[in-house]
Amino acid sequence: MEKVFQPLDPLLHAELRLAVMSLLIADEEAEFPYIKEQTGATAGNLSVQIDKLSSAGYIKVRKTFKGKRPCTLCRITANGQKAFAAYVEALKSYLEVGEK
Amino acid sequence: MEKVFQPLDPLLHAELRLAVMSLLIADEEAEFPYIKEQTGATAGNLSVQIDKLSSAGYIKVRKTFKGKRPCTLCRITANGQKAFAAYVEALKSYLEVGEK
DNA sequence: AACGTTTGGTTTATGTTATAAACTTGTTTA
């Protein structure tokens, strides 16, 4: 049996972005500080990576307020969910030890 | 339940190197041109990535001859196998949708 | 009420990394 490696979506194949998506797959929507805390990322790094996910349409960012403080909400999109599922599927071609 | 993301070994978290390791997990030893063909990588890229895996002690490279032609053999090491297993384990913290 | 501190981020700079392009060395084939 031929082993075929499926290409890995470079947008998802990055530790922090993958972590963010993983959180949003589980929770659907989350606030910036929560994501920051859960991932252990710096705010700057997180901000950049969220931008990329947002530009790709994998997540949707909503700026609101919580009382008087700004509050950035991130929500995964349908496309994001699809992309994540496809990424997981593609990964399997690398991880499953191919049987004869 | 708290979600904790385990760090991903940067040496393995790279498409081509992961593919190489995946092949060697399955076959243990393989020739350079075979790996090249299976992964679809360019020779240059493959050469560089094999060097890195070799420097890390994840694989062992043996230069021999096949008739008169040079032949580069790659074999996974025990450390490489361990690292691969650990990487797969770490990945799970990103892929498994954490249950409450 | 003014001053420092904290919160919630964004922008910019830097160092790494992946990758391809160009090159080398030797072998086969016409």
Place this chain on the structure above:
DNA sequence: TAAACAAGTTTATAACATAAACCAAACGTT
């Protein structure tokens, strides 16, 4: 013997991840 091919290596470039520096508003303190 000259051209084409095989098997890689070295070098250059472009993208990327990440942290450091920065900014603005709100809060707490004196």
